[in-house]
Amino acid sequence: MDLPISRTDYEAEGLDAATVAADPIEQFTKWMDDAVAAGAPEAGAMVLSTVDAAGRPRGRNVLLRGVDDRGFMFYTNFESDKAKALDATGLASLTFHWFEVHRQVIIEGTVVRATTEESDAYFASRPRESQLGAWASDQSSILTSKDELLKALSEATERFADTEVTRPPFWGGYRVIPTEIEFWQGQPSRLHDRIRYERSPADTSWETVRLSP
Numbered sequence: 001m002d003l004p005i006s007r008t009d010y011e012a013e014g015l016d017a018a019t020v021a022a023d024p025i026e027q028f029t030k031w032m033d034d035a036v037a038a039g040a041p042e043a044g045a046m047v048l049s050t051v052d053a054a055g056r057p058r059g060r061n062v063l064l065r066g067v068d069d070r071g072f073m074f075y076t077n078f079e080s081d082k083a084k085a086l087d088a089t090g091l092a093s094l095t096f097h098w099f100e101v102h103r104q105v106i107i108e109g110t111v112v113r114a115t116t117e118e119s120d121a122y123f124a125s126r127p128r129e130s131q132l133g134a135w136a137s138d139q140s141s142i143l144t145s146k147d148e149l150l151k152a153l154s155e156a157t158e159r160f161a162d163t164e165v166t167r168p169p170f171w172g173g174y175r176v177i178p179t180e181i182e183f184w185q186g187q188p189s190r191l192h193d194r195i196r197y198e199r200s201p202a203d204t205s206w207e208t209v210r211l212s213p
Helices: 024-037 081-089 116-125 128-136 146-159
Strands: 045-051 057-063 066-068 071-077 091-098 103-113 171-185 193-199 206-211
Touching: 024 066, 024 091, 024 103, 024 171, 045 071, 045 081, 057 071, 057 081, 071 081, 071 116, 081 091, 091 171, 116 171, 128 146
Parallel strands: none
Antiparallel strands: 045 057, 045 091, 066 071, 071 171, 091 103, 103 171, 171 193, 193 206
């Protein structure tokens, strides 16, 4: 297959370790706001990369559902392939790409499950159809047909017909606690700016370094 070769010579304000925010979460929040303002579709979409117990890597898109000083939150089925890999290693990487502003952020860190209260609160905020879908989907398992899934959805709908949908015990959140966060800004002639925040081993403060493109 012949692929068209497309090259964009990025034109954007540069990124400097001396002028970025001291806190990478503050810097990330600013960039997320910029991406939303620039019209990036699904700006909260991120590639979650994991390695399973056998050392096999895998990436997939999930949605960011919260970020603060404690880390980056997302939610899933605890029996899914991604959850099994997260539970096996306790490690993950997140990648955001916002083409509209020629930016990328890569986050590496450890992973913990959200508290019961956090998972309950987020599940309660979801549309009812999504809540029912969480009960119906045995995520990552093999289906004999789409009808099998629709039957499970019908059963969940009937089960909760006259009541609110409670959170399944096999569904909840994960928090990625960052140890490194890299900000990438596209620049002309492929001389891109890369600033990486690293946790100081002595305390919880952050140090920044510039990386070669």
